[in-house]
Amino acid sequence: MLDFLKRLFKSQGQDLTFVIFDDDPESSTSYTFKPSRLWNLFYLSLLGVVIIVLLVVMFTPISGLLYDSHDAQLREDVIEISKEVQALKDSLEARDSQLSEMQQVIASGSDTSFSVNRQQSFVMQAMGSESSELDFTSEVSTKGMLSQNEIIFSKIFKQAPEFPTDFPVNGTFTRGYNPETNHYGIDIATKQGISFEAIADGSIVNQDWTVNYGYVIHVQHSNGIITVYKHAASVSKSVGDIVLKGDVLGTTGDVGVLSSGPHLHLEVWKNGVPQNPNTYLIKP
Structure with a gap:
């Protein structure tokens, strides 16, 4: 049989005669054909079988045995x-980290004279939660007593910040808010040593130097809003200071391992969730 197929393949362009003999040697039937046509018929039949198999796999439940698209979609949803x-x-x-830092600042007593219960009430007001009025008639030490201006400014935590507001520094917008790449703020390119300001009334709850971001300042505002300023070359406020909108917090610079030039990085967080700062700012 194999020899016969080889002969057909080699003689595709020739006319071959196929003879069928009956029991009677004198009675026979012959057919003349070209092997090329036979091979073409074979190729077309093979192609038809492949198409039929593909259609069956694609449009019948048999496809589930080979590939389940529903499971693939579920995997993507889970990821x-x-x-x-x-x-x-x-x-x-x-x-949680920011709340812990706030509690440490207020509990230190360096810039406030409230008792522990009053400190907790102050934190709840700063986060925008409902709490009772602060009782200023409680006993306080002379050393830790708030100044008159600080008592007046403490009312800033009872009022919602005024947004949108101006940018904290004059410069060029270079990079936007993109949480998918862990960039939770915006970048504003500016010259070295330019002063940047607080965008709303608040209190300094954290001020620290980091290798990646240089000087970093966290300002707590009312309604659970915290603004974060990074890549500062210098700072002019300390932890516990109360600042008003427009107060200078420090100067910009090319500071920190992650800095690519003099600029200010601004983040806005509300109740622990990052926000797009552009919604809180007036575009220049």
Whole structure:
């Protein structure tokens, strides 16, 4: 049989005669054909079988045995949900860290004279939660007593910040808010040593030097809003200071390992969740 197929393949362009003999040697039937036509018929039949198999696999339940598109979609959904859960987890950790820093500042007593219960009430007001009025008639030490101006400014935590507002520094907008790349703020390119200002009334809850971002300042505002300023070359405020909108917080610079030039990085967080600062600012 194999020899016969080889003969047909080699003689595709020739006319071959196929003879069928009956029991009677004198009675026979012959057919003349070209092997090329036979091979063409074979190729067309093979192609037809392949097409039929593909259609069956694509449009019948048999395809589920080979590939389940529903399962693939579920896997993609699970991966996307996992990313969102991780982002939410990071936001909650950042909020817990900020709250802890606020409590340490207020509990230190260096810039306030409230008792522990009054300190907790102050924190709840700063986060925009409902709480009772502060009782200023409680006993306080002379050394830790608030000045008259500080008592007046403490009312800033009872009023919602005024937004939108001006940019904290004059410069060029270079990079936007993109939480997918862990960039939770905006970048404003400017010259070295330019002063930047607070965009709303608040209190300094954290001021520290980091290798990646240089000087970093966290300002707590009312309604649970915290603004973060990074890549500062110098700072003019300390932890516990109360600042008003427009007060100078420091100067910009090319500071920190992650800095690519003199600029200010601004973040806005609300109740531990990062916000797009552009919604709080007036575009120049």
